[in-house]
Each structure stands twice: as structure tokens, then as C-alpha cells.
Amino acid sequence: MLVAMDRAAGRWQDVAASCERLVxxxxxxxxxEAALLHAEACEQLGRxxxxxxxxxxxxxxxxxNEGVRIRLRALYEQSGEYRELSNxxxxxxxxxxxxxxxxxxxxxxxxxxxANFEEAASxxxxxxxxxxxxxNDLEVTLLLADAYISAGLIQEVVQLLQAGIDRQxxxxxxxxxxxxxxxxxxxxxxxxxxxxxxxxxxxxSYPQGTDVAxxxxxxxxxxxxxxxxxxxxxxxATAKTQGPITRPMAFxxxxxxxxxxxxxxxxxFLAKKAISMDPDFAEARDFxxxxxxx
Numbered sequence: 355m356l357v358a359m360d361r362a363a364g365r366w367q368d369v370a371a372s373c374e375r376l377v378x379x380x381x382x383x384x385x386x387e388a389a390l391l392h393a394e395a396c397e398q399l400g401r402x403x404x405x406x407x408x409x410x411x412x413x414x415x416x417x418x419n420e421g422v423r424i425r426l427r428a429l430y431e432q433s434g435e436y437r438e439l440s441n442x443x444x445x446x447x448x449x450x451x452x453x454x455x456x457x458x459x460x461x462x463x464x465x466x467x468x469a470n471f472e473e474a475a476s477x478x479x480x481x482x483x484x485x486x487x488x489x490n491d492l493e494v495t496l497l498l499a500d501a502y503i504s505a506g507l508i509q510e511v512v513q514l515l516q517a518g519i520d521r522q523x524x525x526x527x528x529x530x531x532x533x534x535x536x537x538x539x540x541x542x543x544x545x546x547x548x549x550x551x552x553x554x555x556x557x558x559s560y561p562q563g564t565d566v567a568x569x570x571x572x573x574x575x576x577x578x579x580x581x582x583x584x585x586x587x588x589x590x591a592t593a594k595t596q597g598p599i600t601r602p603m604a605f606x607x608x609x610x611x612x613x614x615x616x617x618x619x620x621x622x623f624l625a626k627k628a629i630s631m632d633p634d635f636a637e638a639r640d641f642x643x644x645x646x647x648x
Contacts, residue, residue, distance in 0.1 A: 357391060370395035370404070377408045386412050386419040393425045403429060417445050436470035444480060453487055460484035461494050468497055474504030490521060492529050499536040511540045531560035538569070550574055554582060561589050564597020571599060571607060580611050587611075602632040606641060618645050 357376070360368040373392035380388050389412040393405035409426050412419070423446055430439035443463035450456040464481035468474055481498040485491065495518050502511035515537050522530040538552035553570040556563065567586040574583035590597060590604035599607065609624035622645060628638040 361391070361395075364398075366395045366398040370399060374408060377411060382416075383419075386416065386422055390419075390421050390425065403433065405429075418449065420449070423449075436466045440464075440466040440471075440480075447480070447483075457484050457487040457491075460487070461491075461497070464494070464501070465497055468501050468504070474501045477501040478505065478507075492518070492532065496532055496536060499533075499540070503536070503539050508540055508544075511536070515540070526559040528560045528563065531556040531563055531566060534559060535563075535566050546573065546577060550577060550579065550582070557586060557589075562593070562595075564590060564593050564595055564599070567593070568598040571604070575607070575611065580615065584608060584611060600632075602628040602635050602638065605631065606635070606638045609638075609641060613645060621645055 357369055357372045360366075360372065370392055373388045373395060376388035377385055377392060389405070389408040392408045393402065396402050396405040405425070406429055409422055409429070413422050413426060417423070423442060427439065427442055427446075430436075430442060440463040443459045443466070447456050447459040447463065450459060460480040461484045464477040464479075464484060467477035467480070471477070478498065478501045481494055481501055484494045485498060488494065495514065499511050499515055502508075502514065515533050518533045519530065519537075522533070534552050534556035538549045538556065541548040541552060550570065550573050553566060553573060556566045557570050561567070567590050571583045571586040571590065574580070574586065587599070587604045587608050590599050591601055591608070593601065593604075605624050605628035609621040609628065612618075612621035612624060622642060625638050625642040625645070629635055629642065632638070
């Protein structure tokens, strides 16, 4: 009753102190309610993190109170504590009655673990569960593939991606390119030629993908597959969106290949094209001076 009166009067310091004591002595739903009132008071006082201990103690004893979980989720999000947040999302997933909601919680928990933990394997469990709910979801398939690759589970990622590629039915698309791009990543540690072939397949499936085109151009150049590299570089030179290899850099890289192929005239023309697009492009100016094309 006293807490309710203090709350109604806006005496939040008193509410916070009273509720903190109640968390120590109450049990069951009353204890959860005290923790939530403590969180409200701390928020009103501009110190929301001061309620963390009360909320976590209640949560550890009973994780079924949705209000407590919502408050904790907000605190973890604000402080960037992704391990605690992902664990909380998994608890939310076990409590979710709706399969779509459960899917979203598992996906987010897996995404957080993949992006912020050193052990990518910890993302495999929730992402696998999410994929069981929606087997054709592309985002989760790609996230799970990334987790498998980071964990070194190459056989598993190949099986996963091949099934996804088969579902595309041979239709060239951005979605197919994304799956093929992950295949390239899976091959990267053991077979650079296979990596290039998958990058080429991804590029052909979606030529507008500047990330794939940039990776293909660099790898093909490294492997001496200059025609493949030039194909990607020409696409980058006219791309509407800038990728890792910018349009001026795409012209310079074409110039460098022309020089390797013994065509200094073409190399000079392409280097000048790069400079015309970016007059401050020092690397292109140095290259042009090197070949005597200034």
C-alpha cells in the first residue's frame, strides 16, 4: 500500500528503496511485481541499470514472467551485453506459443551469437532450430552457413547450401548468388580454384552484386585467370552502387592486367580513365608514371 502511494505521488526514490527490500523478502508473483516496480522507479530516476540485480535475481528463480524478461532485454540491449541478451532470447523462445514468434527469437539469438561471440559454434543450435521451423528461410540458411564455416564444419555447410541451391531450381537471382557466395567461402580454405568457380557462378547469377564481383576480380587476378577478372572488373566499372572495389579502382586494376598482358597502350588509356573519375587517385597516377603514359 505504501509503495502504491509513493508511486502515485511520484516519490520514485522511495519506491525504488521499498521495492529493493521487497525483492529480498517476497516470493512468487509478488516478488516479480516488486522487481518490475523497482525497474520502473529506477527508469524514472534515470538509472535503469540499478534495477538489473533485482530483475536478474527474480529471473533466475522464475524465468516465466514476461514483464521481467522484457525489462532485462531492454537493459542488455542498451548495454550491448549480447551473450546475456541471446540467452534471454532463447528463454523467450521456449516460452513462445506462436511458432512464428519462436522462429524470430531463435533467429535473433543465433544472429547475435554469430556476430558477437568468439565461438561461432554457439550460434548453430538456435539457428538449426529456427530452420526446422521454416526450412526455406534464406536468411537463416545463410546465417547457419556462416556459423558452420566459422566452426570449420565444411561438410555440413556444403550439404546445407546444396539443398538451398537445389530449391532455387536453377533460376538466376540474388538469392541463388548468396548461396553460391557462401559455397565459395566454404571452399576458400582448401581449394582456391573451386572458390573462384563458385564466385563466378554467384557473379553470373547476380552480376550487380559488387561484393561478389570484387572478390572474384581479386581472386581471379591472383590465380592468373585474367579474362575472368576482367569480366568482373568491367561490371564493377559501370556498377550503380559502389563495392569494395570502387569504379576508379576497377579501371586501374584493368590497366594493371593490360600491362601484365603486354598492352601498355591500353594500360595507359585505362589508368587515365581511372584518374578522370578520381583526380586525386594517387595510385593510378603512380602507375601511369611507371609505364610512361603520362
